[in-house]
Amino acid sequence: MTGQPAEPALWALRERISEALSQDGYVYKYDLSLPTExxxxxxxxxxxxxGSQAKHVVGYGHLGDGNLHLNVTSEAFSPSLLDALEPYVxxxxxxxxxxxxxxxxxxxxxxxxxxxxxPPEALRLMQQLKALLDPQGILNPYKTLPAQA
Structure with missing residues (x-):
């Protein structure tokens, strides 16, 4: 034992997952929130x-808040694999x-x-709040919400 706490080593390992997956080929990434169970x-x-369409399907994240980082790797981008993933995921x-x-x-x-x-009502409320708080659309332009419903 080196006398070093285990947490930094464990955290470093977790942080390298994404880097390792990027070396495995094309990566389809999803950042989902799910019930912890x-x-x-x-x-x-x-x-x-x-099945064999994917090289690896890997999930890691935050148990405390139900955040799953889902990663699927393949040799290269594949429209058929994307179709199998979305909208299924x-x-x-x-x-x-x-x-x-x-x-x-x-x-x-x-x-x-x-x-x-x-639901549509929640999306409308989000859009209304965005318009109220950012009337000129300069905060994260085009990145936050779907087009007006």
Missing amino acids: RLYDLVPDLRARL YEWTARQRGSVSAEHGLGFRKRGVLSYSK
Whole structure:
């Protein structure tokens, strides 16, 4: 034993997961929020669903807040693999009453799928609050919400 606390080594290992996956080929990334009792269930489900289409299906995250970082790797980008993932991942998450977006937000790519986890009324309220707090649209332009419903 080196006398070093285990936490830094464990944290360093966790931080290197994303780096390691990027060396495995193309990575499909999802940042989901799920009930803690279902946090990891999507990983074996996707492994069975995707079979040899995916090299690896890996999930890690934050048990305390139900945040799952789901990563699927393949040799290269594949439209058929993407079709097997989406909207399946979003529909699965919605059935668990989870959210398609967690700690990393919506960004450009996921604003169109927010309706899987938020009803139209909630989306309208979010858009109204965004307009109220950012009337000129200068805070994270185009990154936060779907187009007006």
